[in-house]
Amino acid sequence: MTDLEGSSVRLRPLVPSDYAAIFDWYNDPEVVAPFDRFSVDAMESFVSSVESAPSDVTSLAPRYVVERRETPGPVGFVGHYVPHPVLEFVDVWYVMGDRAARGKGYGREAVRLLIDHLYATTAVERVGATCDVENAASYRLVEGLGFRREGTLRSALFHHGRWHDVYFYGVTRAEWKDRPRPA
Numbered sequence: 001m002t003d004l005e006g007s008s009v010r011l012r013p014l015v016p017s018d019y020a021a022i023f024d025w026y027n028d029p030e031v032v033a034p035f036d037r038f039s040v041d042a043m044e045s046f047v048s049s050v051e052s053a054p055s056d057v058t059s060l061a062p063r064y065v066v067e068r069r070e071t072p073g074p075v076g077f078v079g080h081y082v083p084h085p086v087l088e089f090v091d092v093w094y095v096m097g098d099r100a101a102r103g104k105g106y107g108r109e110a111v112r113l114l115i116d117h118l119y120a121t122t123a124v125e126r127v128g129a130t131c132d133v134e135n136a137a138s139y140r141l142v143e144g145l146g147f148r149r150e151g152t153l154r155s156a157l158f159h160h161g162r163w164h165d166v167y168f169y170g171v172t173r174a175e176w177k178d179r180p181r182p183a
């Protein structure tokens with residue numbers, strides 16, 4: 001896996017010196033799961049899942065650290081996984097662990113880099129994202145990249161004591177290739 005360079009951020013594979021910082025965010029429900037289910041992990045299983053992820057397309061482990069080009073050091077992390085045993089698409093997910101780095105466009109640029117990479121290196125024809133209907137930052141991030149809202153799954157995710165509806169978003173390879181680029 002190589003580094004993926006954007007204008008403001010880069011994605012790079014996790015290295016052992018990242019594990020403590022990423023694990024702290026990964027294990028903080030306020031950071032990773034304000035709109036998602038959450039379970040506590042142990043450092044040992046976290047490291048094991050990160051290190052086995054490159055050979056497991058279904059792995060939910062973080063795959064890349066997000067860092068600002070100007071000031072290296074993790075500000076977030078992203079992942080991708082094949083969510084369905086039969087249907088052939090990849091979902092992306094994204095967390096800006098450093099809350100001071102949110103709202104500056106870094107999350108969207110990180111996901112754009114990730115999708116460029118997925119379409120360049122795999123044969124996938126659809127990249128998707130699922131967003132709790134209340135998670136405006138998440139669905140606005142992908143809408144700004146040209147994802148279409150394809151539907152709503154009712155009562156699909158249980159967290160914070162109740163069932164939540166979830167939006168399905170997707171962008172096809174052809175749409176990604178033809179989408180308008182920022183100037």
Ligand SMILES: CC(C)(COP(=O)(O)OP(=O)(O)OC[C@H]1O[C@@H](n2cnc3c(N)ncnc32)[C@H](O)[C@@H]1OP(=O)(O)O)[C@@H](O)C(=O)NCCC(=O)NCCS
Nearest residue numbers: 093094095096102103104105106107108136137138140141
């Ligand atoms: C979702 C998340 C990654 C967004 O990262 P970010 O770097 O702050 O996002 P960006 O600055 O690139 O902004 C993306 C869009 O979200 C909007 N946005 C950002 N924070 C927002 C908020 N708190 N409420 C509503 N919209 C918000 C931005 O305005 C922008 O939309 P616009 O261009 O239409 O105005 C970040 O909020 C986060 O880590 N949340 C917790 C984890 C999570 O919910 N991840 C998604 C699950 S897959």
